[in-house]
Amino acid sequence: xxxxxxxxxxENDSLEDRLYTVRYDDPGDSHLDVKVPxxxxxxxxxxCVKVCPANxxxxxxxxVPQIAYENCLECSSCRFACGYDNVVWEYPKTGGGMTFxxx
Amino acid sequence: xxxxxxxxxxxxxxxxxxxxxxxxxxxxxxxxxxxxMASRGLEVLIVERGSSPGAKNVFGGVLYTPTIRExxxxxxxxxxxxxxxxxxxxLSRDDETAVSLRPGxxxxxxxxxxxxxxxxxFDEWFAEQAxxxxxxLVTETTVTGLVRERGRIVGVETDRPDGTIxxxxxxxxxGGNSLVSEGANLKPTESRENVAVAVKEVLExxxxxxxxxDRFRLVDDAGVSYHYFGEGAVGDAFGGGFIYTNxxxxxxxxxxxxxxxxxxxxxxxxxxxxxxxxPAVAPLVRDxxxxxxxxxxxxxxxxxxxxxxxxxxxxxxxxxxxxVLNNGVHLEGTxxxxxxxxxxxxxxxxxxxxxxxDAAALRAYPEALEQSFVVQNLERYAWxxxxxxxxxxxxxxxxxxxxxxxxTEYFRMxxxxxxxxxxxxxxxxxxxxxxxxxxxxxxxxxxxxxx
Numbered sequence: 001x002x003x004x005x006x007x008x009x010x011e012n013d014s015l016e017d018r019l020y021t022v023r024y025d026d027p028g029d030s031h032l033d034v035k036v037p038x039x040x041x042x043x044x045x046x047x048c049v050k051v052c053p054a055n056x057x058x059x060x061x062x063x064v065p066q067i068a069y070e071n072c073l074e075c076s077s078c079r080f081a082c083g084y085d086n087v088v089w090e091y092p093k094t095g096g097g098m099t100f101x102x103x
Numbered sequence: 104x105x106x107x108x109x110x111x112x113x114x115x116x117x118x119x120x121x122x123x124x125x126x127x128x129x130x131x132x133x134x135x136x137x138x139x140m141a142s143r144g145l146e147v148l149i150v151e152r153g154s155s156p157g158a159k160n161v162f163g164g165v166l167y168t169p170t171i172r173e174x175x176x177x178x179x180x181x182x183x184x185x186x187x188x189x190x191x192x193x194l195s196r197d198d199e200t201a202v203s204l205r206p207g208x209x210x211x212x213x214x215x216x217x218x219x220x221x222x223x224x225f226d227e228w229f230a231e232q233a234x235x236x237x238x239x240l241v242t243e244t245t246v247t248g249l250v251r252e253r254g255r256i257v258g259v260e261t262d263r264p265d266g267t268i269x270x271x272x273x274x275x276x277x278g279g280n281s282l283v284s285e286g287a288n289l290k291p292t293e294s295r296e297n298v299a300v301a302v303k304e305v306l307e308x309x310x311x312x313x314x315x316x317d318r319f320r321l322v323d324d325a326g327v328s329y330h331y332f333g334e335g336a337v338g339d340a341f342g343g344g345f346i347y348t349n350x351x352x353x354x355x356x357x358x359x360x361x362x363x364x365x366x367x368x369x370x371x372x373x374x375x376x377x378x379x380x381x382p383a384v385a386p387l388v389r390d391x392x393x394x395x396x397x398x399x400x401x402x403x404x405x406x407x408x409x410x411x412x413x414x415x416x417x418x419x420x421x422x423x424x425x426x427v428l429n430n431g432v433h434l435e436g437t438x439x440x441x442x443x444x445x446x447x448x449x450x451x452x453x454x455x456x457x458x459x460x461d462a463a464a465l466r467a468y469p470e471a472l473e474q475s476f477v478v479q480n481l482e483r484y485a486w487x488x489x490x491x492x493x494x495x496x497x498x499x500x501x502x503x504x505x506x507x508x509x510x511t512e513y514f515r516m517x518x519x520x521x522x523x524x525x526x527x528x529x530x531x532x533x534x535x536x537x538x539x540x541x542x543x544x545x546x547x548x549x550x551x552x553x554x
Contacts, residue, residue, distance in 0.1 A: 100222070
């Protein structure tokens with residue numbers, strides 16, 4: 001018997017594989033944006049990056065996040081997380097964006 | 104896109120004034136409202152942005168069905184399993200202390216009106232009930248704003264060509280990400296202390312016949328609802344983890360406040376991974392294949408966050424109205440969504456009989472909601488969030504550890520008499536609680552959770 005608790009090996013899928021389980025129809029352009037890029041450049045907390053469950057928001061070189069909108073699960077947590085109310089969030093147009101099969 | 108296709112998929116008939124009411128969103132609240140209004144003879148249009156009802160929807164999830172059962176023929180609803188066991192676990196880093204309930208009554212119809220479902224299938228079925236009652240459903244159409252005349256809501260703007268649709272009443276059932284209601288200044292954007300981020304996986308177990316029944320001790324269509332709290336579930340965040348059994352799959356996830364998520368050193372996805380590797384959780388979810396990964400936000404502001412529910416020509420229902428109860432023991436939203444849609448629809452039907460669209464004529468909706476379990480439950484636990492926030496280290500870290508240590512002491516097998524073990528166990532818990540005085544104060548503070 002070992003001194004530590006037994007740890008079970010869990011094979012978690014990579015985020016890429018996880019996102020691959022969700023159907024995505026590209027509406028053509030991003031439903032996400034930042035209102036004022038300078039606000040992001042000044043922001044030191046990057047709360048949008050920290051909260052995002054899908055790696056949509058990524059730290060950009062100039063301090064303004066890069067937005068991989070095609071990863072988006074449309075949870076909207078970035079919109080609430082941003083302490084500067086600097087996230088532009090629109091519903092993807094005419095049925096575009098992600099589709100959950102199970103939900 | 105070819106011009107032919109463009110015309111075929113995008114040309115919309117002129118719906119102006121063809122309908123008495125427009126429902127924004129075909130989730131549980133929206134379809135309940137549409138079904139209720141259509142059953143009372145109103146012409147109803149449901150506008151859904153997904154490719155089908157449920158396409159954009161996700162929850163934990165257990166569906167509570169006392170109201171749905173009253174609204175429609177429920178026997179052919181796509182349910183996964185009835186909830187036969189509820190288990191509440193406190194997880195420290197590597198301990199579990201749990202309470203499990205398996206009443207015999209839950210095995211019998213109507214199974215305490217608690218069923219696991221998957222929303223893609225269920226929401227599509229529920230919207231069909233509204234359509235069968237006479238409502239019209241359009242999908243792949245996004246409501247982008249409200250049409251107002253001298254303040255009164257008189258219709259919606261959509262992203263379709265000539266996409267303005269006018270109707271006397273608009274039911275806003277757009278969910279927690281309520282861009283239309285906020286854009287029309289019907290409610291403020293909720294603060295991140297009051298919104299949870301949730302991530303979930305649906306897991307299947309390829310080539311392992313009967314694995315769900317074996318792991319969760321189930322027969323036939325019995326299922327489980329497992330809730331987990333403490334640092335082993337979501338670190339030092341305010342929230343928890345969950346496991347629900349579906350017919351052929353298992354839903355596993357975590358939900359915790361965005362305020363804590365941005366302060367944490369791990370992403371929601373990493374929090375989910377850590378929860379799944381807890382020694383008490385891993386054996387339940389191992390050797391699985393992820394068939395879906397999803398995320399959502401949950402409005403958890405409680406009674407204080409519920410906005411004005413009626414406006415001239417419009418009402419707000421479901422998650423958009425913040426109607427979610429999370430008091431640690433009860434996690435409910437689906438039943439409140441359906442109940443609110445039902446009461447809003449009845450108020451609209453009565454106002455329509457009198458030819459009125461003003462907010463005063465729709466007051467029957469918030470009045471009925473206040474008399475119902477929805478607002479009564481929210482108000483009953485309105486104090487709780489602040490109390491839990493004040494006690495968070497105690498409740499989520501110190502107590503789970505203390506209970507696990509007390510259990511370890513109480514059942515210690517050595518050559519000491521039991522009295523020594525019992526005293527050691529008691530001391531561990533009292534230490535965490537701050538003695539008998541602390542224990543009494545805590546019991547007093549939280550007695551209303553269960554009594």
